[in-house]
Amino acid sequence: MKIIDFDTQLRLQSYLDGELDPAQAKEMAELLAKDSQAHLLLQELKATSVLLSGNEPALRVPESREFYWSKIARAIAHEMAPAPHERRRDPISWLGWLVPVSAAGLVVLMLSVGGQFGSGPHPRAGTSAEAPEIDSPLDDTSVMSFHSATEGMTVVWISSY
Amino acid sequence: MNYRIAVPILICLCWLEMVLESAGAQTGELRLKAQLIWATDDDKPKDKQLKEVDAELTNKLRRFYKWKNYWEVSCRETGPVTSNSQKHRLSPKCETELKKIDDSTVEVKLYGEGKLVKTIRQPIKLLLRGEFLVLGGDDKEKYDDAWFVVFSLAKP
Numbered sequence: 001m002k003i004i005d006f007d008t009q010l011r012l013q014s015y016l017d018g019e020l021d022p023a024q025a026k027e028m029a030e031l032l033a034k035d036s037q038a039h040l041l042l043q044e045l046k047a048t049s050v051l052l053s054g055n056e057p058a059l060r061v062p063e064s065r066e067f068y069w070s071k072i073a074r075a076i077a078h079e080m081a082p083a084p085h086e087r088r089r090d091p092i093s094w095l096g097w098l099v100p101v102s103a104a105g106l107v108v109l110m111l112s113v114g115g116q117f118g119s120g121p122h123p124r125a126g127t128s129a130e131a132p133e134i135d136s137p138l139d140d141t142s143v144m145s146f147h148s149a150t151e152g153m154t155v156v157w158i159s160s161y
Numbered sequence: 162m163n164y165r166i167a168v169p170i171l172i173c174l175c176w177l178e179m180v181l182e183s184a185g186a187q188t189g190e191l192r193l194k195a196q197l198i199w200a201t202d203d204d205k206p207k208d209k210q211l212k213e214v215d216a217e218l219t220n221k222l223r224r225f226y227k228w229k230n231y232w233e234v235s236c237r238e239t240g241p242v243t244s245n246s247q248k249h250r251l252s253p254k255c256e257t258e259l260k261k262i263d264d265s266t267v268e269v270k271l272y273g274e275g276k277l278v279k280t281i282r283q284p285i286k287l288l289l290r291g292e293f294l295v296l297g298g299d300d301k302e303k304y305d306d307a308w309f310v311v312f313s314l315a316k317p
Contacts, residue, residue, distance in 0.1 A: 097165060104169035141278065151221055152291060158271075158279055158298040 004037055012038060016045050190241040191261065191285060192315040197235045197251035199300070200228035200307040212236075218293065218311065226297075228307060238315045242267055257310060261285075271296055271310060288314050 004012075008031075014020050015028040032039050061068050145156040198214055200222070205211055211232035214222070219231050237249045239259055246260040258270040262282060271279045283294050293313050300306035 100169040104172045
């Protein structure tokens, strides 16, 4: 017994539902005339369709048609409306932060620059701000100095000749 | 709370604190301790009144220098360092002079046998951090020994 392939079964159902175009319907009719299996399947599908349509329980919505559909329409409209917080969000609202942050930055800049030009000694070019300034009045001495931040020490070694 | 006002104010306060700290502003008194230290590999002589240097400073000196033993010959607390020069005698041959140049710098002068040997200007913030200023040189009286004058913040 030849088994009808799945694609043919679907086309049979479409034929029964009247969904095939004329050329396809003619092709299917020719197949049904030749193939007994296809014919049997069609009969089965027809019987099932009749059985279902005659015995399917009718479910009734306890609302009028207009009210039922208006509820669906309202739900769709609600889905499509923007959220309240999104509606209030202004695409340029970040500008509201710009002014105070800019003002803070300007104050910071003025303090930093003012600190540099304030009173007090400035490190000479080529020296570290934390290195000691050393003056050696004696000619027969040499000095080696360094600062170790990790050890927390500034060391000045004075060699006499 | 209006974050648009609070956040910039907080930023300004944080930066103000950092600027003041970096400028080395010092608002309280500066009191230092000066120690004259003898460095040697020999054991402690019995006839001399010497004190052992505390472990923290000994370990630091050992990391920089070769000597095994460090003995404190004398120790002086300077009192508040001001813009007026203050001299402190550490030994018959060793004197120091301290003077505050400004709020961020202290000047240290070292005298040996009455002669000015060195003038050093040290940022005050380093001393306030607990760091040491160490001046050292060869001991002329004993070969291969050394002397150190160590300045540090006096404990209250």
